Amino acid sequence: xxxxxxxxxxxxxxxxxxxxxxxxxxxxxxxxxxxxxxxxxxxxxxxxxxxxxxxxxxxxxxxxxxxxxxxxxxxxxxxxxxxxxxxxxxxxxxxxxxxxxxxxxxxxxxxxxxxxxxxxxxxxxxxxxxxxxxxxxxxxxxxxxxxxxxxxxxxxxxxxxxxxxxxxxxxxxxxxxxxxxxxxxxxxxxxxxxxxxxxxxxxxxxxxxxxxxxxxxxxxxxxxxxxxxxxxxxxxxxxxxxxxxxxxxxxxxxxxxxxxxxxxxxxxxxxxxxxxxxxxxxxxxxxxxxxxxxxxxxxxxxxxxxxxxxxxxxxxxxxxxxxxxxxxxxxxxx
Amino acid sequence: xxxxxxxxxxxxxxxxxxxxxxxxxxxxxxxxxxxxxxxxxxxxxxxxxxxxxxxxxxxxxxxxxxxxxxxxxxxxxxxxxxxxxxxxxxxxxxxxxxxxxxxxxxxxxxxxxxxxxxxxxxxxxxxxxxxxxxxxxxxxxxxxxxxxxxxxxxxxxxxxxxxxxxxxxxxxxxxxxxxxxxxxxxxxxxxxxxxxxxxxxxxxxxxxxxxxxxxxxxxxxxxxxxxxxxxxxxxxxxxxxxxxxxxxxxxxxxxxxxxxxxxxxxxxxxxxxxxxxxxxxxxxxxxxxxxxxxxxxxxxxxxxxxxxxxxxxxxxxxxxxxxxxxxx
Numbered sequence: 001x002x003x004x005x006x007x008x009x010x011x012x013x014x015x016x017x018x019x020x021x022x023x024x025x026x027x028x029x030x031x032x033x034x035x036x037x038x039x040x041x042x043x044x045x046x047x048x049x050x051x052x053x054x055x056x057x058x059x060x061x062x063x064x065x066x067x068x069x070x071x072x073x074x075x076x077x078x079x080x081x082x083x084x085x086x087x088x089x090x091x092x093x094x095x096x097x098x099x100x101x102x103x104x105x106x107x108x109x110x111x112x113x114x115x116x117x118x119x120x121x122x123x124x125x126x127x128x129x130x131x132x133x134x135x136x137x138x139x140x141x142x143x144x145x146x147x148x149x150x151x152x153x154x155x156x157x158x159x160x161x162x163x164x165x166x167x168x169x170x171x172x173x174x175x176x177x178x179x180x181x182x183x184x185x186x187x188x189x190x191x192x193x194x195x196x197x198x199x200x201x202x203x204x205x206x207x208x209x210x211x212x213x214x215x216x217x218x219x220x221x222x223x224x225x226x227x228x229x230x231x232x233x234x235x236x237x238x239x240x241x242x243x244x245x246x247x248x249x250x251x252x253x254x255x256x257x258x259x260x261x262x263x264x265x266x267x268x269x270x271x272x273x274x275x276x277x278x279x280x281x282x283x284x285x286x287x288x289x290x291x292x293x294x295x296x297x298x299x300x301x302x303x304x305x306x307x308x309x310x311x312x313x314x315x316x317x318x319x320x321x322x323x324x325x326x327x328x329x330x331x332x333x334x
Numbered sequence: 335x336x337x338x339x340x341x342x343x344x345x346x347x348x349x350x351x352x353x354x355x356x357x358x359x360x361x362x363x364x365x366x367x368x369x370x371x372x373x374x375x376x377x378x379x380x381x382x383x384x385x386x387x388x389x390x391x392x393x394x395x396x397x398x399x400x401x402x403x404x405x406x407x408x409x410x411x412x413x414x415x416x417x418x419x420x421x422x423x424x425x426x427x428x429x430x431x432x433x434x435x436x437x438x439x440x441x442x443x444x445x446x447x448x449x450x451x452x453x454x455x456x457x458x459x460x461x462x463x464x465x466x467x468x469x470x471x472x473x474x475x476x477x478x479x480x481x482x483x484x485x486x487x488x489x490x491x492x493x494x495x496x497x498x499x500x501x502x503x504x505x506x507x508x509x510x511x512x513x514x515x516x517x518x519x520x521x522x523x524x525x526x527x528x529x530x531x532x533x534x535x536x537x538x539x540x541x542x543x544x545x546x547x548x549x550x551x552x553x554x555x556x557x558x559x560x561x562x563x564x565x566x567x568x569x570x571x572x573x574x575x576x577x578x579x580x581x582x583x584x585x586x587x588x589x590x591x592x593x594x595x596x597x598x599x600x601x602x603x604x605x606x607x608x609x610x611x612x613x614x615x616x617x618x619x620x621x622x623x624x625x626x627x628x629x630x631x632x633x634x635x636x637x638x639x640x641x642x643x644x645x646x647x648x649x650x651x652x653x654x655x656x657x658x659x660x661x662x
Contacts, residue, residue, distance in 0.1 A: 136607065
């Protein structure tokens with residue numbers, strides 16, 4: 001997970017050593033996966049009916065949140081934070097829904113591409129304003145959350161619109177094997193197409209660099225402003241795909257932002273991305289989203305008050321961050 | 335807002351810059367007057383004492399919540415749990431009214447707010463969790479527990495106590511809102527303690543340079559725990575007033591005020607990095623936001639345009655500050 005720090009990257013030699021090094025690097029993600037597996041087993045235990053349809057439901061409900069978490073992860077890695085993700089999702093979702101309603105299937109393709117481009121532009125505007133005005137990220141994106149949210153309300157006053165059938169088919173239902181939901185495939189494809197090449201590229205490395213030490217990155221020849229704009233543009237792109245997934249799964253566009261911004265921050269922290277920037281990836285936050293949503297489901301299965309799920313999400317968030325900062329504190333003392 | 339850094343006139347550009355940096359209240363008041371003048375031009379005859387009373391009444395809860403943000407931002411933090419705490423406090427009082435009564439309700443609400451503030455403060459002060467995350471997590475916890483409490487008490491009738499409705503909504507002589515009776519002493523206390531007391535200086539010191547503050551003997555964690563408890567208590571006061579003002583007791587009542595409270599503080603000239611700012615600017619900021627919002631409503635603009643304007647104002651004002659103060 002801490003590829004940018006490169007503390008254990010030097011270990012080369014026996015395969016066992018490499019495995020140990022890899023495990024150590026991905027320790028956080030692996031423990032998250034373990035928690036997820038335990039949760040899944042637990043879910044199956046308390047609800048013997050938990051099967052194919054529940055997995056499908058889980059995948060659908062996780063998709064927008066997972067993409068939002070990916071969006072948040074990118075700008076947090078770059079040392080920023082984007083509080084306008086929920087609003088960007090609402091705006092892209094209503095634009096898609098209002099344009100696709102009553103139009104042909106082919107036109108839908110153009111709309112989807114246009115909306116993804118819109119996401120890139122929205123994100124680039126966020127980043128551009130941050131770079132040009134030198135106002136802190138959190139203030140600018142907070143303000144832009146108002147702006148994009150207002151724009152969404154201008155497009156559609158109430159939940160309305162429609163979605164092309166193929167877009168719905170893209171995320172609903174199983175992909176061949178009934179155990180693999182299409183939504184999961186979509187999520188993996190989006191991450192594989194955008195994140196994996198990015199991480200290996202020069203731009204990706206620059207994003208990690210400005211996140212971990214802006215001054216050092218600048219002195220090593222990284223264009224900080226440009227990299228920041230790119231990072232925010234990618235956040236916008238992920239937000240747009242999250243917004244599209246909302247339109248696809250509900251068939252309409254809702255101009256009122258959901259709880260996605262704050263949940264994405266929670267998932268990012270849970271997923272091992274340091275809020276100080278420069279550390280982490282996209283997979284951790286996605287597993288974090290799964291854990292957060294599963295806990296909510298389990299609470300429902302146990303016929304507990306669903307509000308206690310909110311409480312437990314909050315407590316998990318606090319607990320994880322406290323634990324993380326304790327580890328960091330002990331490490332710095334050594 | 336015209337930050338005429340280039341214009342010479344009778345004052346130099348540097349003079350203007352110093353004015354905006356050291357006395358943001360002056361240009362902010364000018365901006366407030368400008369907005370009021372625009373309002374009176376757009377709606378002639380509406381701007382009078384009665385109108386001012388209504389605006390003040392609406393601005394008080396926002397100004398108190400923005401006070402929470404101001405105090406926490408001075409230390410370089412932020413408190414996103416104020417919305418949940420304020421709503422919880424208002425709801426708690428309303429739900430306990432029919433049984434134990436108003437006094438018990440107020441006490442329970444303040445105690446619950448203290449607990450929430452303690453939790454945030456311990457996380458931020460001792461475990462050094464980022465305040466944004468900590469207060470966000472606490473707001474989840476508070477909202478969830480308040481919801482659970484709502485379901486438990488759904489049978490008993492809830493209603494906003496008439497005392498709170500009087501303080502929150504009614505006006506002395508039909509003009510001066512009673513909520514000023516709460517707000518003015520509170521605001522005076524905040525402004526004075528920030529300027530005159532050691533605790534106030536400590537908040538600035540921690541926000542300006544935490545290491546230096548620690549080395550000079552400030553116990554940062556104690557200051558922060560007290561700070562977040564104070565913030566939660568102020569939020570619950572705002573919650574009482576807001577539920578009285580709107581005659582609504584709901585667990586999400588104040589949620590929509592969280593972002594405006596941050597906005598009012600930023601407009602008021604408090605740096606989000608800490609160490610610079612004050613409460614008087616924040617009060618004017620809250621008034622500017624309230625009047626602007628009323629202006630846009632009067633012009634018949636939909637909520638959407640209002641939101642966009644809010645966002646634009648925050649960016650422009652914050653950009654102006656960062657230009658003149660030279661901070662990045």
